[in-house]
Amino acid sequence: MTEDALPPLTGPVEVVGAGLIGTSIALVCRRLGLDVVLRDTSAKHIRTATGLGAGRAATAADRPQLVVVAVPPAEIAGAVVDALSRTDAVVTDVGSVKAAPLAAVADRVRASDLARYVGSHPMAGSERSGPLAASAALFDGRPWAVTPHAGADPRAVGLVESLVLECGAAPLLMDPAEHDRAVARISHLPHLAAVLVAGRLAAAPAEHLALSGQGVRDVTRVAASDPALWQQILESNADAVLDLLGEVRADLDALMSAVAAGSGPGAGTDLVDILARGNAGTAAIPGKHGGPARPTRSVFVSVPDHPGELARLFGDAGEIGVNIEDVHIDHDPGRPVGLTELVVEKGRAEHLLAALESRGWTTHR
Ligand SMILES: NC(=O)c1ccc[n+]([C@@H]2O[C@H](COP(=O)([O-])OP(=O)(O)OC[C@H]3O[C@@H](n4cnc5c(N)ncnc54)[C@H](O)[C@@H]3O)[C@@H](O)[C@H]2O)c1
Numbered sequence: 001m002t003e004d005a006l007p008p009l010t011g012p013v014e015v016v017g018a019g020l021i022g023t024s025i026a027l028v029c030r031r032l033g034l035d036v037v038l039r040d041t042s043a044k045h046i047r048t049a050t051g052l053g054a055g056r057a058a059t060a061a062d063r064p065q066l067v068v069v070a071v072p073p074a075e076i077a078g079a080v081v082d083a084l085s086r087t088d089a090v091v092t093d094v095g096s097v098k099a100a101p102l103a104a105v106a107d108r109v110r111a112s113d114l115a116r117y118v119g120s121h122p123m124a125g126s127e128r129s130g131p132l133a134a135s136a137a138l139f140d141g142r143p144w145a146v147t148p149h150a151g152a153d154p155r156a157v158g159l160v161e162s163l164v165l166e167c168g169a170a171p172l173l174m175d176p177a178e179h180d181r182a183v184a185r186i187s188h189l190p191h192l193a194a195v196l197v198a199g200r201l202a203a204a205p206a207e208h209l210a211l212s213g214q215g216v217r218d219v220t221r222v223a224a225s226d227p228a229l230w231q232q233i234l235e236s237n238a239d240a241v242l243d244l245l246g247e248v249r250a251d252l253d254a255l256m257s258a259v260a261a262g263s264g265p266g267a268g269t270d271l272v273d274i275l276a277r278g279n280a281g282t283a284a285i286p287g288k289h290g291g292p293a294r295p296t297r298s299v300f301v302s303v304p305d306h307p308g309e310l311a312r313l314f315g316d317a318g319e320i321g322v323n324i325e326d327v328h329i330d331h332d333p334g335r336p337v338g339l340t341e342l343v344v345e346k347g348r349a350e351h352l353l354a355a356l357e358s359r360g361w362t363t364h365r
């Protein structure tokens with residue numbers, strides 16, 4: 001279906017699971033002016049989400065156009081079956097794994113009801129959980145897999161694509177099993193790599209940890225995620241994850257041999273090869289909006305530790321006309337300044353440095 005021909009999202013939208021993802025979707029739908037109704041086993045999460053303006057508590061009289069199931073993976077099949085039997089709405093879920101819940105739902109509903117179910121998965125999130133971590137901007141420019149089964153009604157698929165587009169994301173139609181193999185590589189393995197590295201820090205001496213810079217923070221951020229959620233994700237995609245872990249085990253053996261061989265006479269170039277393969281892997285990740293990755297460069301600026309200084313820096317970068325792709329802030333222990341790293345398009349970095357310096361900022365090359 002072309003974008004113009006997609007069924008419009010008119011609401012009401014029912015969100016089951018008012019946590020990080022569900023409340024973020026609800027906030028987008030409220031911003032569109034749609035009626036949003038919320039269900040959650042936690043009354044506290046409903047109260048918090050309604051307080052954030054994400055919608056109102058659902059009642060038995062509501063007749064949703066679309067139900068979005070955003071509960072933990074082990075609860076998805078049950079919540080989808082419940083939504084298909086309670087309503088005549090199109091039902092999607094946002095779970096991180098697609099084949100297992102689809103098989104469980106298909107076992108429990110008639111084919112005519114199954115036609116209204118189309119799984120999906122936004123490739124955006126956070127290491128934080130619950131409605132307070134939600135944001136209507138969460139999905140901007142992100143890929144969002146839509147994984148219809150063979151019997152899905154094309155209009156149901158179209159409505160889910162409309163939701164994705166309204167959330168500012170890019171729909172990618174995929175077979176559920178292929179999706180699961182893909183996320184094992186681009187989400188589940190990276191998560192486990194972060195967990196293993198972060199696990200080495202848990203009992204590390206304080207004087208080692210005091211040296212922590214941006215590298216270790218970049219590599220370990222997602223390891224702060226909810227273990228119960230990730231246990232369920234990994235269990236429902238175990239085969240694909242195990243295949244990749246086996247490959248990584250072989251890579252680790254090769255890496256250990258290469259490090260042990262050193263760079264002395266007779267040593268191979270294995271270590272450089274392994275490091276260069278990492279370069280090739282990072283270069284292969286597409287840029288924002290699915291385009292090719294554009295080379296970026298970091299510009300470091302000292303920002304005085306006073307209210308409003310960061311806003312002034314961002315304002316200046318905006319007036320200079322340079323888009324900030326990413327930002328990291330590091331506090332210099334014992335000094336009243338923060339070191340701010342602005343990640344910008346490589347070709348714009350020198351211009352930004354010079355223009356910031358002329359406005360009185362202290363930069364570091
Ligand atoms: N966290 C991420 O980065 C991310 C990204 C994309 C997709 N997902 C997927 O989205 C889903 C939700 O994840 P989240 O991070 O928003 O979790 P979350 O813990 O923030 O929210 C889950 C919500 O579901 C509620 N809930 C639990 N069981 C329920 C049930 N049976 N009925 C109704 N409500 C129930 C919880 O009370 C909670 O409010 C998961 O399936 C996850 O795999 C997560």
Ligand SMILES: O=C(O)C(=O)C[C@]1(C(=O)O)C=C[C@@H](O)C=C1
Pocket residue numbers: 095096122123124125126127186187188222
């Ligand atoms: O950015 C993050 O915090 C995430 O981990 C998000 C992330 C991912 O791996 O990209 C994690 C799991 C979800 O299924 C989808 C997205």
